[in-house]
Amino acid sequence: MKKVLIAGLILASAATIASADAYAKCAGCHGAAGEKSALNKSKIIKDMSKADIVAAIKGYQAGTYGGPMKGLMAGQVKGLSDADAQAIANKIGK
Numbered sequence: 001m002k003k004v005l006i007a008g009l010i011l012a013s014a015a016t017i018a019s020a021d022a023y024a025k026c027a028g029c030h031g032a033a034g035e036k037s038a039l040n041k042s043k044i045i046k047d048m049s050k051a052d053i054v055a056a057i058k059g060y061q062a063g064t065y066g067g068p069m070k071g072l073m074a075g076q077v078k079g080l081s082d083a084d085a086q087a088i089a090n091k092i093g094k
């Protein structure tokens with residue numbers, strides 16, 4: 001029982017480390033620093049505030065934010081934790 005718990009803790013912390021670069025998969029569309037309009041549809045996300053980026057990510061997850069392509073973004077942000085969303089905002093937002 002104890003071993004299972006410890007293994008779980010190790011896995012959990014590995015996941016936290018991996019998510020430090022949660023933005024990596026976003027760069028293809030949004031640019032390495034968020035400087036591109038993804039598919040010519042999105043805002044330039046580096047011009048958004050950190051709070052707006054977090055709100056957009058959570059909104060896509062909840063289905064309450066976005067334009068015609070919000071379904072695409074819902075798939076992209078699925079599984080991101082609040083900490084991931086904040087880390088992305090800290091990296092990209094202003």
Ligand code: HEC
Pocket residue numbers: 022023025026027028029030038039041042043044045052053056057065066067068069070072073076077088
């Ligand atoms: C396949 C291309 C693609 C990828 C990969 C992608 N996005 Fe997007 N993103 C878009 C598009 C297109 C929109 C505009 C969607 C809409 O209609 O609301 C968008 C919108 C956004 C917005 C809101 C900007 C606005 O116009 O309101 C944020 C913030 C964002 N993306 C962050 C991310 C993050 C963080 C990731 C990685 C986890 C990511 N995106 C991955 C294409 C992409």
